[in-house]
Amino acid sequence: MKITNLSVRFPNIEMKFTDYEFQSGVTMITGRNGTGKTTLLRALAGLTDYSGTIINSKTMTYVAQEPVLFNRTVYENIIYSLEIRKLEIDDEKIKYLAEKLSLETLLKRNALKLSGGEKIKVSIIRGIMFNPDILLLDEPTTHMDLESIDELIKVIKELKKEMDIYIISHNKSFIDAVMEHEYSLGDRNV
Amino acid sequence: MNEILEIVLLSLFVSGTATVIAALIGIPSGIFLSISNFAGKKSVKRVIFTLMSLPPVVLGLIVLLIISNEGPLGGLNLLFTAKAIIIAQTLLILPIITGNIITSTEELSVKLIDTVKTLGGKKKDIIKLIMLETKPFIITAIILGFSRAISEVGAVILVGGNIKGSTRVMTGYITLNTSMGNRNESLIMGGILLVIAFIVNSLLERYRYENN
Numbered sequence: 332m333k334i335t336n337l338s339v340r341f342p343n344i345e346m347k348f349t350d351y352e353f354q355s356g357v358t359m360i361t362g363r364n365g366t367g368k369t370t371l372l373r374a375l376a377g378l379t380d381y382s383g384t385i386i387n388s389k390t391m392t393y394v395a396q397e398p399v400l401f402n403r404t405v406y407e408n409i410i411y412s413l414e415i416r417k418l419e420i421d422d423e424k425i426k427y428l429a430e431k432l433s434l435e436t437l438l439k440r441n442a443l444k445l446s447g448g449e450k451i452k453v454s455i456i457r458g459i460m461f462n463p464d465i466l467l468l469d470e471p472t473t474h475m476d477l478e479s480i481d482e483l484i485k486v487i488k489e490l491k492k493e494m495d496i497y498i499i500s501h502n503k504s505f506i507d508a509v510m511e512h513e514y515s516l517g518d519r520n521v
Numbered sequence: 522m523n524e525i526l527e528i529v530l531l532s533l534f535v536s537g538t539a540t541v542i543a544a545l546i547g548i549p550s551g552i553f554l555s556i557s558n559f560a561g562k563k564s565v566k567r568v569i570f571t572l573m574s575l576p577p578v579v580l581g582l583i584v585l586l587i588i589s590n591e592g593p594l595g596g597l598n599l600l601f602t603a604k605a606i607i608i609a610q611t612l613l614i615l616p617i618i619t620g621n622i623i624t625s626t627e628e629l630s631v632k633l634i635d636t637v638k639t640l641g642g643k644k645k646d647i648i649k650l651i652m653l654e655t656k657p658f659i660i661t662a663i664i665l666g667f668s669r670a671i672s673e674v675g676a677v678i679l680v681g682g683n684i685k686g687s688t689r690v691m692t693g694y695i696t697l698n699t700s701m702g703n704r705n706e707s708l709i710m711g712g713i714l715l716v717i718a719f720i721v722n723s724l725l726e727r728y729r730y731e732n733n
Contacts, residue, residue: 412640
């Protein structure tokens with residue numbers, strides 16, 4: 332994926348992003364608060380209008396910092412993308428990922444009853460079920476405890492063999508554990 | 522006793538019909554206004570929210586002018602019929618249902634749209650999911666509309682005429698008997714109205730409990 336002359340305009344502000352070509356593997360998008368990290372991810376995911384060019388032919392999914400889960404069980408949330416895409420449900424994969432992220436006992440629980448960290452983990456599994464080429468994660472560790480962050484690091488290390496992952500995070504130990512490339516927005520882009 | 526039963530059944534029929542018609546128009550309109558962006562959307566919402574607090578007697582007067590013999594729909598002979606009450610109640614609760622759906626689903630709908638898009642969903646998937654996920658808000662809006670319709674007095678008497686055996690509904694019965702000094706009859710009908718409100722709200726509570 333490559334971005335050129337990318338900018339996103341808000342009523343009182345325009346965010347410009349330096350040209351960048353994303354590499355395979357895990358790319359951390361870093362920068363201070365307000366430099367446009369989430370705006371960039373949303374533009375890449377096609378959720379925000381922008382000017383400039385984003386060259387991409389790959390499928391992707393975006394996991395928001397405060398993900399929206401549906402009022403149904405965790406399992407039904409996870410298989411949602413498979414249902415709408417009419418793809419086969421891979422229960423083995425669901426079980427594997429749920430165990431990796433300590434969700435195996437929660438699959439039958441209503442997703443709205445979960446904690447913030449659990450919701451993000453469900454949202455990540457839901458996002459990758461249809462095997463996208465790129466996974467966009469916006470501050471995934473925000474509501475997670477240390478054990479959950481360790482679980483997520485292990486999962487990301489496995490997933491990066493199958494897909495590229497672009498992550499926003501302010502958690503230094505998490506960044507150090509998974510970062511392979513860095514796209515820094517610094518504090519000069521606004 | 523037969524008269525009271527007749528009045529209760531007529532009240533349930535006209536308010537139920539008005540609620541069904543208003544829901545059929547108000548639900549898709551409310552969801553459309555929640556998820557779409559177009560020039561003038563804010564103005565449309567402002568008009569709907571203003572109409573939510575339109576005094577019923579003013580609405581009744583407008584409907585009366587339209588369906589009276591001199592009005593544009595005078596030829597349809599709707600004045601002082603149950604159909605006239607249904608029209609007035611529909612127009613009264615349509616903005617209530619639409620406005621409540623907008624205020625309760627707008628923020629969630631925007632988030633759902635983003636989520637479904639990132640999972641590869643199409644427009645039909647978005648609409649289906651929004652209908653499912655906002656169902657409790659939709660049911661609440663419908664019940665609010667029904668409660669408002671069945672408790673309406675001013676517009677109902679203006680366009681219905683409060684005619685015994687034809688257009689007299691519960692609120693009209695209470696108004697008439699109170700003005701005649703028949704407080705016991707008014708209290709009995711008031712009690713029945715309260716029981717209906719209690720049953721409707723109990724059903725809503727049960728639904729909410731089952732969905733959480």
